[in-house]
Amino acid sequence: MMEYYDVSNIDANYDSLVxxxxxxxxxxxxxxxxxxxxxxxxxxxxxxxxxxxxxxxALFGFTVATQLIFTWLIAFSRRHTLRRGFVNGVILFELxxxxxxxxxxxxxxxxxxxxxxVLYLLPIIIAGSLFNRSVAFFTTAITVxxxxxxxxxxQAHMYGDLPSAIQIGQAVFYCAVFFVFAYLADxxxxxxxxxxxxxxxxxxxxxxSHQLRTPATAVKGFLSLVLAGELGxxxxxxxxxxxRAYDENELELRLIDNILNVARIELKNLRAHIEDVDLTQLIxxxxxxxxxxxxxxxxxxxxxxxxxxxxIVIQADYQLIRMVIDxxxxxxxxxxxxxxxxxxILKRHKDTVELSVEDNGTGIARQDQKKLFRRFSRAIxxxxxxxEGSGLGLYIMKEIIKLHNGKISLTSYKGVxxxxxxxxxxxxxx
Amino acid sequence: MAGKxxxxxxxxxxxxxxxxxYNFVLTRAGYLCDVxxxxxxxxxxxxxKKYDAILLDLLLQNVSGVEFLRExxxxxxxxxxxxxxxxxxxxxxxxxEVESLGADAFYVKSTMTPDGLLKKMQELLKAE
Numbered sequence: 368m369m370e371y372y373d374v375s376n377i378d379a380n381y382d383s384l385v386x387x388x389x390x391x392x393x394x395x396x397x398x399x400x401x402x403x404x405x406x407x408x409x410x411x412x413x414x415x416x417x418x419x420x421x422x423x424x425a426l427f428g429f430t431v432a433t434q435l436i437f438t439w440l441i442a443f444s445r446r447h448t449l450r451r452g453f454v455n456g457v458i459l460f461e462l463x464x465x466x467x468x469x470x471x472x473x474x475x476x477x478x479x480x481x482x483x484x485v486l487y488l489l490p491i492i493i494a495g496s497l498f499n500r501s502v503a504f505f506t507t508a509i510t511v512x513x514x515x516x517x518x519x520x521x522q523a524h525m526y527g528d529l530p531s532a533i534q535i536g537q538a539v540f541y542c543a544v545f546f547v548f549a550y551l552a553d554x555x556x557x558x559x560x561x562x563x564x565x566x567x568x569x570x571x572x573x574x575x576s577h578q579l580r581t582p583a584t585a586v587k588g589f590l591s592l593v594l595a596g597e598l599g600x601x602x603x604x605x606x607x608x609x610x611r612a613y614d615e616n617e618l619e620l621r622l623i624d625n626i627l628n629v630a631r632i633e634l635k636n637l638r639a640h641i642e643d644v645d646l647t648q649l650i651x652x653x654x655x656x657x658x659x660x661x662x663x664x665x666x667x668x669x670x671x672x673x674x675x676x677x678x679i680v681i682q683a684d685y686q687l688i689r690m691v692i693d694x695x696x697x698x699x700x701x702x703x704x705x706x707x708x709x710x711x712i713l714k715r716h717k718d719t720v721e722l723s724v725e726d727n728g729t730g731i732a733r734q735d736q737k738k739l740f741r742r743f744s745r746a747i748x749x750x751x752x753x754x755e756g757s758g759l760g761l762y763i764m765k766e767i768i769k770l771h772n773g774k775i776s777l778t779s780y781k782g783v784x785x786x787x788x789x790x791x792x793x794x795x796x797x
Numbered sequence: 798m799a800g801k802x803x804x805x806x807x808x809x810x811x812x813x814x815x816x817x818x819y820n821f822v823l824t825r826a827g828y829l830c831d832v833x834x835x836x837x838x839x840x841x842x843x844x845x846k847k848y849d850a851i852l853l854d855l856l857l858q859n860v861s862g863v864e865f866l867r868e869x870x871x872x873x874x875x876x877x878x879x880x881x882x883x884x885x886x887x888x889x890x891x892x893x894e895v896e897s898l899g900a901d902a903f904y905v906k907s908t909m910t911p912d913g914l915l916k917k918m919q920e921l922l923k924a925e
Contacts (some may be wrong), residue, residue, distance in 0.1 A: 504809035578854070580885050585906045591910040592822070620907050640890070656908070686905075 435688040442782040465490040470517040478521025495552020507549040572630040625759040639684035647678040682795035695724040703728035727784040804849040822911040836860025855884040871899025
């Protein structure tokens with residue numbers, strides 16, 4: 368029987384369960400305080416009968432006693448790391464005792480006429496938002512049974528007869544409302560659980576990518592020193608092999624960033640930290656980083672701007688926009704044959720800027736163009752080994768540009784070349 | 798360099814290979830270099846010696862780079878010490894925090910070659 372109501376079905380973490388039980392206890396404690404104040408107010412400021420005093424006192428005593436017992440039991444279970452089943456049992460008894468208390472409040476305050484039935488919503492909402500669906504619906508079912516029994520008992524106690532059809536109909540309506548609340552609370556719980564799991568996953572990917580990036584950064588550093596001839600001259604073949612090792616490492620660094628960014632996109636956690644970004648300077652900087660590759664591939668690159676006298680500045684996320692430019696230039700170089708030419712054009716319009724990267728490379732067939740911006744999609748490259756690249760770059764670019772309320776388009780003809788055009792607003796709307 | 802005092806730089810980096818790399822490049826360029834593995838070692842060294850510049854990683858064991866900057870009071874007590882922060886985590890909030898704590902520059906580690914970093918350091922120290 369316990370298994371059906373076992374709150375551990377979903378939650379894998381014992382500590383988290385105990386901590387939620389403690390949260391529940393805290394909420395309950397505040398509730399007792401509020402109930403005490405309400406009870407005292409009811410006694411003194413309403414026309415309530417003095418005969419209510421004893422039942423209210425009994426109710427209050429029962430609440431405090433159960434509170435003490437459950438708080439102690441939870442603390443005891445934590446000290447002795449008792450089985451989860453024990454904690455689950457305590458929570459369920461606690462919820463049931465709450466429903467009994469509120470039934471008592473409904474009984475002494477008028478049965479089917481009592482407004483105290485609002486109190487029933489508290490354990491239902493708490494059960495749904497702190498624990499899982501089974502607990503929420505179990506608590507609601509107990510609530511419905513006890514509420515029905517309470518109004519029958521109250522009617523018999525006060526008038527010596529059974530509730531009328533109208534009273535029963537009203538009670539059934541309230542019971543339906545209880546289930547709606549249980550459903551909503553459970554839905555919120557499920558959403559929160561999913562969000563927590565997503566964030567934990569993102570944190571793991573983030574940590575893993577940092578751990579992977581650090582050694583790759585060290586490899587980049589050592590290789591760049593040797594390649595720069597700092598440790599003595601290199602033979603042609605040595606330089607060639609080291610250059611390839613450097614390029615592979617660069618690819619790995621980019622892949623690590625891509626994996627982290629895809630995780631961010633998938634978990635809806637890619638956020639733009641908007642600041643002023645000098646696009647002219649950024650393009651020159653990224654071009655500089657790719658220059659060695661461009662020279663090695665015997666390609667030419669040209670940067671034109673429609674506003675040469677001044678730098679073009681936009682409001683965007685520096686890191687993300689840098690990634691877009693890096694991907695555009697890297698792709699253009701990768702898919703352009705030897706002696707090919709890459710032209711980067713930056714134009715400033717009234718409200719937007721337009722960056723286009725044009726190459727006279729292999730081009731992309733029409734049927735492949737749409738697929739290109741999907742995850743793990745790669746254009747067939749006759750220049751390089753087809754396994755190069757993760758097929759994530761364009762997907763990430765598209766998402767980054769979307770995040771900035773911009774657009775990316777592609778014009779390409781097989782065997783002629785491609786033009787990727789990115790349009791970004793000059794000012795962030797966010 | 799004749800007649801000029803050799804500049805002293807502290808490299809604070811917890812990853813041994815990167816620490817050795819930065820130390821190698823800076824020493825070879827003629828700087829006097831000390832290395833620290835974390836913020837605590839960096840605080841101990843800065844309390845004993847005066848540095849012209851500090852190359853500081855952010856994600857460090859024990860005392861982080863940000864905590865080091867706060868404790869060292871780079872902005873208040875040591876405005877003349879040039880501080881370059883290098884990290885793979887470049888959030889604008891982190892950048893503005895380290896800048897407000899006295900950092901002069903912030904670079905993403907994985908996009909920076911040792912020679913690039915050396916050039917930035919030379920520019921910064923020349924600008925004094």
